[in-house]
Amino acid sequence: MKNKLIAMTLMATMAISLIACGKDNKDSDEKKKSEKEATTTQTEIEYNVDDYVTLGDYKGIEVTLDGNYEYTDEGFDEYVQSTINSEALFVEDSTQTEIKEDSIVNVDYVGSQDGVAFNGGSAEDQMIDVANNCSAGSMSGYIEGFTAGLVGHSVGEEVAYEVTFPEEYQNEDLAGQTVTFTFQVNYIAKAITSKSDLTDEIVSENFGYDTVKEYLAYLKEQYTKTLEDNLANDKETAVLNSIINNSTVSEIPEELLQARVDLILYTQDLQYQSYGTTMKDYAESMGYDYDEIVSQLTESVKESTETEMILEAIAKAEGLEVDEDGYNEFITPIYTQMGYSDLDSFYTAFSVDGYGGERYFKLAYLTEKATDFCVENAVVNFTDSDAE
Structure with a gap:
């Protein structure tokens, strides 16, 4: 049941x-x-x-469904791409060395005031979306100007510049205060957006499968189950609606x-x-x-x-x-x-x-x-x- x-x-x-x-x-x-x-x-x-x-x-109710419940390679490819995109996965792109306005950058940073690091102002291995001033792959935004000073710098550099917290910032000790953030630029990253971007190493590190083939086999099982579940749910909904109307x-x-x-x-x-x-x-x-x-x-x-x-x-x-x-x-x-x-x-x-x-x-x-x-x-x- x-x-x-x-x-x-x-x-x-x-x-x-x-x-x-x-x-x-x-x-x-x-x-x-x-x-x-x-x-x-x-x-x-x-x-x-x-x-x-x-x-x-x-009993014996007749219903008509218009969904897509049949497996197709095209549908599976779309499912794989959607699944990968939802992971918001980024990996190092060794071909890029200079930060641009639309770069995704991995950094460590320390926030300090008068030379003293303040609580909550430091982090390591952070993936930053420079263009949107937020964590890459999320809508978690930073204070205004947090990422702007990174543009033009290179991988391996240490970059420091001042940023001012907004007056209405929730931490009263920092509200309206000008502080210094020091960034260590670890690497520039690229987004993994399709199965053609996958490698055995990426799959192993992020999804727990040894090879791309094993991971895609798992996704195919999930996709097939999703089609079956969609059919069952749509069928049940149609039957229930008909019963209620009758x-x-x-x-x-x-x-x-x-x-x-x-x-x-x-x-x-x-x-x-x-x-x-x-x-x-x-x-x-x-x-x-x-x-x-x-x-x-x-x-x-x-x-x-x-x-x-x-x-x-x-x-x-x-x-x-x-x-x-x-x-x-x-x-x-x-x-x-x-x-x-x-x-x-x-x-x-x-x-x-x-x-x-x-x-x-x-x-x-x-x-x-x-x-x-x-x-x-x-x-x-x-x-x-x-x-x-």
Whole structure:
């Protein structure tokens, strides 16, 4: 069972927060559990999904995909180039010796004031984009004028010149101050932008493969898997959209919607509390209307909860159940990756008034099974007749 739709109301909104809130400490888990149990009622929300959902066609749905899912050498070459570019990889270019306005330069530097090096002003083996006054391959910019004095100098030189920090610089000790940066120019570099630039040495030093051939073989496996994943994801999305369009949800039980919203707000608050504030206080301190945030969140949750209810109705109609082995395979990586040591603590952390965490995730598992069922029974056509 692939974790594609886990907790449709929740995961996309809060993945980072949930990880941050998870604990790998048993004592902390128990403390959290007891605190949560003290504030969570035991009265469970009850509803019959069939009273709210009218299902349309969901078996044998016919969908048409227009993506590119077939392996081609041209597509693979583009994938390799994109992968290499994303690495922002630079190597020494021994044919260049003088720094130009558009050079990429590897340097060591020391920042000093009145002859004394200041904290945070020194670094070694830094790849600098002279033209953009930033770290090569990133948008991490330097203060104005930091790289300008390098132009015209040569590899092996030591270059020193003054640079003035901006008045609004975050370090008050340096704000508005003029300092001296001394650079040791190690070499001028060139970007690796395509597979033709690769050598066994570059691959070995940067990607952990002995030869270019081995690295390209790995990338081919990744590219093929990406095509397969794209096909699976696009197929699932098309089928789900069709199911949603074919079905009707008359309304969402008010208590269920509130439970979904409460769970998101609760877990978000845990994140902010770790920084000594609350989601509400932080939002208002940044000039946001907290009530408007909650209102927008509620509208978003309505949509995901409607989809959840449709899939719940399909699971019920098809007699899908929570099987122990499948559920363990589904839930174990979720709670362990979030840092919880046991299921009880995990369930407690995701419980709100009227809806327990165990019930929540078992429903998430059933909606996954319902999705898989519909996808497996769908008929897929392609706009490209050669696509498989």
